[in-house]
Amino acid sequence: MAAYLARRLIESLLILLGVSFITFFLLYVLPADPVRQIAGRSATPETVQIIREQLGLDQPFIVQYGRYLGGLVQGDLGRSYLQKTEVAELVWSRLPATLLLMVAAIFCELLIGVTLGVVAALSRGRPLDHVVMVGSFVAVSAPQFVVSLLLLYVFAVKLGWFPIGGYGTFAHLVLPALTLGLLGSGWYSRMMRSSMIDVLRQDFVRTARAKGLTRGRVILRHALPNAILPIIAMIGIDIGVFMGGIVVVESVFGWPGIGQLAWQAIQRVDIPIIMGVTLVSATTIVLGNLLADIICPMIDPRIKLR
Amino acid sequence: MATGVRMTDATVVSRSRPASAWRRLLRRKLAVFGLVLIAIVVVGAVFAPWIAPYAPEEQHFDGLTIEGAPLPPGGAYPMGTDLLGRDLFSRILFGARTSLIIGVVANGLALLIGTLVGITAGYFQGWIGAGLMRFTDLMMAFPALLLAICLAAIFEPSLWIVAMVIALVNWVQTARVIYTETTSLATRDFIAAERTMGAGTGRILFRHILPHLVPTIIVWGTLGISTTVLLEATLSFLGVGVQPPTPSWGNIIFENQTYFQSAPWLVFIPGAAVLLLALAFNLVGDALRDVLDPTQRGRG
């Protein structure tokens, strides 16, 4: 296990290095000049050139990347081109909000998705199954913006149960987490249903039933742990989705996550911020998937770590 | 989805007769309903120039109120008009072309790559599997939107670029799920039994493991239709993919989503179209699986 972990951690570092290289390269070839954004509309070509030199953007790609890596090893993510603030400060101050929302949203997805998936599998072919199926398709087909705003309108503005956006208390968390949970639950419920149906057909479940165990006990103790395997993989994927873009939900609910930071930085080619956000989210994603790979064998001992 | 069906064809159908499978499929009401829906969309897309009452990009002077608000469904515009006074019905019909290609081709391609990578990595021990999965992790951790912006700046925006980007981004997720399932399947007794009986790798993979993955593939393929159709809109917004005024279901929703209270038809009609298309493929996919899977005969 320790050897496995060590190897995976080294591999993870290599992945992050790869991500940083590709991202930096894409930003280098991107036909949008950050210096133009900094220098303003009335700058002369000479001023632009001076700023370019100050930022080292006149250097060849490999030198620029080397400098960036050099800073990175010392824990320095650099300063934003446009805000002049330390990128680390900008990212760290927003990361907790993103992680909190992510954990809460995944919890909601699991709660809604797994429950509905099991219910649908057990009532396969009956009306309840169809209702769950249609519901899951509605969830994945619905545009985030509309759902977020509808929930906000009904539960916060009309009913007044929750604050209209913001961050800080549990009440603030409920609506955005629920929105993401509802939208994402479609995937979980469909996966859970199909996985559950597959497991219920397998011999060991039939054997358990034949041994006289009650249906409920068989489902909870035997079928569920086996069926949940693909769901663990789903969580790993979900982390990627969440780190990649929940800008819409963040801005509707006024949630101070890194999505909004990244979006604004991309619009204005603020390279240090884009790099910082990418690396932090890549780290989260890589660790999340590593965790998923470690948890799977714990649930299904037949799978070996490798 | 399309690929999911094709792979099943290649593996399981060889045992049952395709003609009878087709007949069994047509016996299922839900499957027929799904087929009819798909047929309607395909016909609408192919014959859009003849069916559509107007050109999809024509901005009608009487298509807006004096204040510049769009018109609700009815009258000369059966589904109402959009924010530029264009006929929504015509735009939905023409938009079906883009969205079908994205939902079926791009999504199918992603599914194909994802399944191949996932099944290979999951079944083979050692460096092949580890290597493939680390590559998957890399792709997942990589900012896809940034890639899209770069591609947009390098290439002329086109439908095929957006299809490529979607395939490039979306196979990763399928690969992860298929990988996890395959690792579990590979350790099951019946696979071990096949192996001791001297079955070849290809036979085990395609005859025994793949059929067990079909339900997962169907889930990902059909839900993926909705998400890719919506993803296409985000990519168009960033300059990849179809540019305005060419309609797609995704960009109709995207352009108008802030107006969902004042002009709900602009969001809910294309939204329903996306939903029904994905649902139709799911109904057909589910039925096909049951029809083709010998262990399932007479059930479901």
Next chain:
Amino acid sequence: MKKLLASTALALALTLPAMAQDYVPDPNALSGGNITVTYKDDVATLDPAIGYDWQNWSMIKSLFDSLMDYVPGTTDLRPGLAESYTMTEDGLTYTFKLRPGVLFHNGREMTAEDVKYSLDRVTNPATQSPGAGFFGSIAGFAEAMDGSAKGLSGVTVIDPLTVQIQLSRPDATFLHVMALNFSSVVPKEAVEAAGDDFGKMPVGTGAFSLAEWTIGQRLIFSKNANYWREGVPYLDSVTFEVGQEPVVALLRLQNGEVDLPGDGIPPAKFTEVMADPAQAAEVVEGGQLQTGYITLNVTIPPFDNVAVRKAVNMAINKDRIVQIINGRAVPATQPLPPSMPGYTEGYAGYAYDPEAARAMLAEAGFSDGFETDLYVMNTDPNPRIAQAIQQDLAAIGISANLQSLAQANVIEAGGAGTAPMIWSGGMAWIADFPDPSNFYGPILGCGGAAEGGWNWSKYCNADLDAMAVTADSMADPAQIADRMKMWSDIYMGVMEDAPWVPVFNEQRFTMRSPRMGGDDSLYVDPVSIPVNYDYVYVTE
């Protein structure tokens, strides 16, 4: 001597129509209270040398002061930190007498040294100020910008309350430049203590000081009790909440949680709000020193042909475009907005006439039309407007492919000169100061036509450039009418060459909570964009 100086200043000031009348304090204004303002985008910085965004422009105006200022709600200059000033007859030397006893937020008294330090800082290339170019007329600017000199040689401290600024050429816009955010006076010790983080811990002399900043969530400004202007600000504090979707901000306003939606009324809600008399009563409409235009790249065929450019001008149905954005603009005939001095009254521009446009195009040898690209920034309503333009062009046979891209990519294509046509919306020119010259130099003059410049038409007319230089050297207030006539002629010359299609001048529509008081003009302040926080108040 001192008395004489003051009276000369007064005499000069009176001849400037811009200094006509100072603000009359609102007799109903009440002191106290807090208001909540929302913005979608985060505040990048509060450093006056750096900040150049919609949301931080008037925030910085409330935290800092410059030598000059504007009468609230108007475009009329008034003295700021300078109590008075004199200008020599050749227009080359300005002497500013500072107000005594003005305190920075850190308690220290502001002196002439701070003025010099601030101007040196903004023109120091290490500061990377996007506003440095505005100071080009000060002697020693070029040396300061290329790093060969430390500071501006033209700025000298005469005594602790007197600063003299020497220009290298007469500059009629100089007093406006001295009123820009970039000219704000900052205390050296605070800037040096904060280093690059000064934008996060600003210290100025303004009506408010920064009390709290939670990144990505909120900023709180609190009243500067020692503010040198009597009686203002009225509010005890202002809370800015950032990261708020405009539609949600409006919902919160309707719910009584927000007093001012900083991004205005979102298009999707506009008709709904205007249809409800109670809500419409809280809507404030105001002009804006802004023009939305299409640039036609004169270096790319067939736009190198003036007949083609004129035909395009005649092909655009501006009324229809205004209708599409719910009437929130007025059709434009020329580059300058109507409320800008120098605007040519009575000029009809190129009237909408697709028939004539088609004929003109045919005459120029394009009877079959041609294909081209129209670049547009990807935020609503710009792609919609571009599609309307596209349809108008199609009507005269021009097939324009849309390139809807992120802002930075459009600016890049414009600067590099690879974009044949650009719809300027979202990046459009909002005047930095209310003077016609501000619409010329970087966006229509030869200087901006260089690689990377903001003159996306790459239009360069040496005669007009020479006229512009002459006009801007007419610094004597007595020449103001001649100067404005000259600017009017320059823009008429531009229209003759038609490198732009001026499409509309945006009107600003914003909303406030019923408890907010103060003149309407403060909520659509043409200079303190978007809202003048110093003079608004709450009625409860």
